[in-house]
Amino acid sequence: MPTHQVAALRELRATVERSIGPVEAPIGLVLGSGLGAVAGQIENAKRISYADLPHMAASTVPGHAGELVVGTWQGKRVVALSGRVHYYEGHSFTQTVLAVRLLAWLGIDTLVVTNAAGSLTPTMRPADLMLISDHINLTGSNPLIGPNTAEFGPRFPDMTAAYDPALRALALEMADKHAIPLHQGVYVGLTGPSYETPAEVRMLGLLGGHAVGMSTVGEVIAARHMGVRVLGISCVTNLGAGLGEGVLDHSHVAEVAREATDRMTRLVASVVGALPELPVHARAK
Numbered sequence: 001m002p003t004h005q006v007a008a009l010r011e012l013r014a015t016v017e018r019s020i021g022p023v024e025a026p027i028g029l030v031l032g033s034g035l036g037a038v039a040g041q042i043e044n045a046k047r048i049s050y051a052d053l054p055h056m057a058a059s060t061v062p063g064h065a066g067e068l069v070v071g072t073w074q075g076k077r078v079v080a081l082s083g084r085v086h087y088y089e090g091h092s093f094t095q096t097v098l099a100v101r102l103l104a105w106l107g108i109d110t111l112v113v114t115n116a117a118g119s120l121t122p123t124m125r126p127a128d129l130m131l132i133s134d135h136i137n138l139t140g141s142n143p144l145i146g147p148n149t150a151e152f153g154p155r156f157p158d159m160t161a162a163y164d165p166a167l168r169a170l171a172l173e174m175a176d177k178h179a180i181p182l183h184q185g186v187y188v189g190l191t192g193p194s195y196e197t198p199a200e201v202r203m204l205g206l207l208g209g210h211a212v213g214m215s216t217v218g219e220v221i222a223a224r225h226m227g228v229r230v231l232g233i234s235c236v237t238n239l240g241a242g243l244g245e246g247v248l249d250h251s252h253v254a255e256v257a258r259e260a261t262d263r264m265t266r267l268v269a270s271v272v273g274a275l276p277e278l279p280v281h282a283r284a285k
């Protein structure tokens, strides 16, 4: 329902600006598993719980708090989504990208998305980081399905360089400079919430994937639709089913993500700190 989407976003943006004033942040952060600590490092932070924002669904996943945080980090104005909602929680695909659309309408130029993912290759191990070079959307859906909302972007957005080449180059440069090991690869997005079978993990590897997860692809499609540049980084929490010993367990996934937090945070911090001055856009109508 595009009309509803536009109306919802207008109301959302107005609520944010009424409670904390103009946001004017060129950088948006989706703090997925492994980057939650950033929310506590933002200086002069103004916070709004998703529960106090109209139309925003609260996440039901433990470890995904659910608040919007605006302030300064690494000397840059940022607006962060601490916690995201997933398709598998029962929300529509459109609902899962509402917060990213809000960031675009608040004016961000660049979005940094992070997530937890399973490795599809034995060379990428738990607690490793992977720079997302591209994705394969195997969710069977797309947040742009339905009449196109021209206020957001074109009907058929290009996805050739969905993960911005200049941002990727900067991330690689910063990883090298700070001696943070960083793989590169293709992220496969599935709905979950069941983990994959070993046969599916083998298939996803054959299809060209390097990591698999249950988020991100919808957010990136919505961001690209609105002309936002994207940098994506996965925290590898486990070997995909069948590639390692034992079975997969969310509490273990969350624990490894916490372990990798420090490296993920340092990497993203160095990238954000090194970003040139970016424009704040006036996208909203």
Ligand code: HPA
Pocket (backbone or CB within 6 Å): 116, 117, 118, 119, 192, 195, 196, 212, 213, 214, 237, 238, 239, 240, 241, 248, 253
């Ligand atoms: N599969 C899907 N999503 C995940 C995984 C996985 O192995 N690990 C963390 N998120």
